[in-house]
Amino acid sequence: MLTVLEAELYSLIIEPTIKDQIIAAQKKDKGMAHIRDGINEKKKACFKLNEEGVLWFKNCLVVPKDMELRKKILDEAHTSMFTIHPDSNKMYQDLKQKFWWTRMKREIAKYVFECDMCQRVKADHLKHAEFEYNNSYQKSLEMAPFEALYGRRCGTPVNWSEPGEWVTFGPDLVTQAEEQSRQKSYSDKRRRPLVFQKGDHVYLQVSPMKGVHWFGVKGKLAPRYIGPFKVTEQCGSVAYRLELPPHLAAVHDVFYVSQLKKCLRVPEEVIEPDLTYEEQPIKNPRPKAKINTTKNYKFLQGAME
Structure with missing residues (x-):
């Protein structure tokens, strides 16, 4: 039996689930009115309302245009303790079985592309x-x-063809080369050079050989990119000068464009790992003499901050 001194206090906070939050957001969203009107007029065949008035798209729950709620769903499917940062295709295949909203696949791809952990x-x-x-x-x-x-x-450079199988290389290789040349011409028309502006933030690629020597990054699972760093100047057409932190002062601050990748997220304030500081006295110390039996010592006495 617990005494008064041994009593313990517990509190339990019950938060609504994501499904309850979506249902509550549907009732507040004014954009769902035209969908409900279309259901009543039998113009929205893919949408339906259940007995509780919840809007569904086929067998998926319709998520209203609430960016905070959508971000919470994406965080749960990408960065929670039950996921391993899946790519956009796998993440879309998992979410489309339960949720639906307009341009869902595009928003998932944009979210994964802007993930800081996935980029580095x-x-x-x-x-x-x-x-x-x-x-x-x-x-x-x-x-x-x-x-x-x-x-x-499967045909590989090691296992190109089965034993006893006759393969005609000439016409196939010519056709493949022509198709590659044609595809390259189509790609070159749409390709744009990688250009950064002054003030942009970029990630810096760390090579396996130079990462340990210059940046102190080592290990098989170490990040492939470090940063982000601010672009301060464009040196020529294919090189940029970066604003490096003090611990990378020995590294040359101009890098080729192929080593950089644009940071799409907004950089946050970085907290330095070493938060210690040197204590200073708040008033001038006064010498104080202490006489010993054999020697005379002088001490400086002062209050510290």
């Missing part, structure tokens, strides 16, 4: 790792997953 850490060559796994031998299947799915081995 995620690798660009995950497709090659996936290709290697799908074409490697699996003991349980006694063949590669690609061969089990398609019934043949």
Whole structure:
């Protein structure tokens, strides 16, 4: 039995779920009125209202135009403790089974593209790792997953053709080269050079070899980009000068454009890891003599801040 001194106080705060917040936001959103009118006039066949008056798109809950609520849904699907920063395609496939709003796929792609962690850490060559796994031998299947799915081995530089299979290289290679040249001409018309303006914030790519020596970044899972840093000057057409912090004073501050990536988020105030400071006396110390049996000592006495 607890005494008065041993009593403990507990408090339980119940917050509404995301579904309850969406239902409450639907009732306040004035933009849902025309959808409800279309349902009554049988012009919105994909939309429906349940018995509680909640608006659904097929089997998905309609999210109103509430940017704070949408961001909360995206944070839960991308940065929560139950997710591992999925890419935009996987994140869209997961969310479209439960929620719907206009331009949903575009907003998800923009959210993932602006994620600070994904820009600095995620690798660009995950497709090659996936290709290697799908074409490697699996003991349980006694063949590669690609061969089990398609019934043949995938053509690679090591395994270009099956033994005994006649392959005509000439016409196929010519056709492939012509298609690549045609696709390159289409791509060059739409390609724009990477240009930064003075005052923009960019990420700096850290190479595996120079990262340890110059930037102190090491380890297999270390961030691939550091920053963001502010662009102070454009040096020529393909180089930029960055405003580096004091601990990178030994690093040359001009970098090639291929080492930079634009930071789309708004930089926040950075808190320095070392918050210590040197204490100073608030008043002039006065010497104080202390006489010992053998020697005479002098002390400085003063109050510190």
